[in-house]
Amino acid sequence: MAIRKCTLSALVWLLSVSPWVQASPSDIANQGLGENIAPCSSCHGAHGEGNAAAGFPRLAGLGAPYLEAQLDAFASGARENAVMQPIASALSTDQRSAMATYYSQLSAEGAQASKGQSDNPPDTGAELAEHGRWANDIPACVQCHGPAGVGVGEHFPALAGQPAAYLEGQLRAWRNGKRPGGPMGLMASIAAKLDESDIKPVAQYFAAQSPAPAKGLDHE
């Protein structure tokens, strides 16, 4: 009996100091993992909704392959980020994949943090977002990211309601080679064609859009 009790406490102790043995994505998201991995929620919110004031992006409802590619890029250093790099590299490949799936399944409905952060985005942002600038071979952002940036499929993440500072930072990262260009290098190519004066307005435009789209058509 005493031996059994001892074994049990040993087991409990083992589990408590080795949380990676069976930490669920939800545990990692809300409690972190060991010393190197802070809870994701401390920056990205309890529901993955992000934090507009601090410029932390929403993760909820973004495509799993997209999120996984970002975690892998943080881990390898291809996407430069001092906060995310140690976290992503402390996660195993499987854990990165599991975290990506976890956040992709959270609803964007709860993600309201960024909404209204810029109620009056400049017209130039709307023009670029909705029509592009074909004279410079820049398609409308919404052609790939969906109307008002609601996102399309697994590879074109939602921009709607993301913090303006975050979106701005990403466009600059592509221009400076601090973020991989994405599938087929599409975003690196587009960011390179933007004018410096395009960046803020277009980031503000998407920041002001509602992150949870009304389902207009029930097709899928």
Add this chain to the structure above:
Amino acid sequence: MSNRIPLLTVAVSFAMLAAVIFWVGTRDQSAPTPAQAKTANAAPAARGDTTESATKSEDVAVSGNAASERSEPLPGAAQPGAASAADDFAPPARSEIPDDEFGAMVRKGRDIFTDTQQHADQFVGNDLQCANCHLDEGRRPDSAPLWAAWAMYPAYRGKNKHVNDFAERIQGCFRYSMNGTPPPRGDEVLVALESYAYWLASGAPVAKNLPGRGYPELEAPEQPPSFTRGKQVFADHCALCHGSDGQGQRAADGSLAFPPLWGPRSYNWGAGMHRVNTAAGFIKANMPLGAATLSDQQAWDVARFIDSQERPQDPRFTGSVSETAEQYHGEHSMYGQTVNGVVLGQDAPPSGTAAKVNQP
């Protein structure tokens, strides 16, 4: 003295002329003058009168194929490539649509053009928008821009062997590219689209083959277009947006984002885009979106792959694939040909009748 007066008159006239030119120039930059707006209002009505007597045909056999357009220029029209860069035409800015009754019709036309599903649903039988093949709302050169097409009609078209006016040309788009039912002559959908095209062509010369019209005609490829190579090009450069099954993708709000390239909800076997040369020209100039980097050979190969897939039947179907192929399909069509053991067109869903997918 008698010499000086004419000189003075000439000098003053010049100064006045310069002032007027300057004045008109500055006005042009700000907004259309009342005179321009009035002209814009009156002209469609005038054209409408002339088209009343045009041949009315339910069997519109116009392809969406700009390459064949180019081979059918109006008599006296400039030949492709003859125009220099100085002749480049630019449509008016989006913001310049006039704020009057005509402008309202132009806006309606633009809305139909960019969201055909929403605004002309009754005439559409697939999941395409006009703007899928006419990029930048019909403004982009080498993407069959409306401003270059408008003033090339009426024109004789070999495909249906009669002179087509612009309205009939648009009806052809609905019948083939949109796999639907053409709006009847006089229908507001047609009037709106004509108004939009006419407005985009503001200031364009009539009956002149403008640079950027249609899609570019590619030279014959070094190697014959290959389905197998095309399949790889598709996987590498197209599937990200159009899906590995070519059926396109919808946005998170359910709206159409990337169009289906084959299958029951795409263009039918009568559409210009079903011709490998037309698709290759479009792809070379415009795909992937904003990063058109494919070689000519890749464009030919992937066009061959895409246009070797089953799609809605040719609306002119006679009941026999081989007969329809013989009658209507030329060397660049895969219709009636055997690909991977299947005769293309044999299992085609009926044209114009495809049911909407998962409609509520």
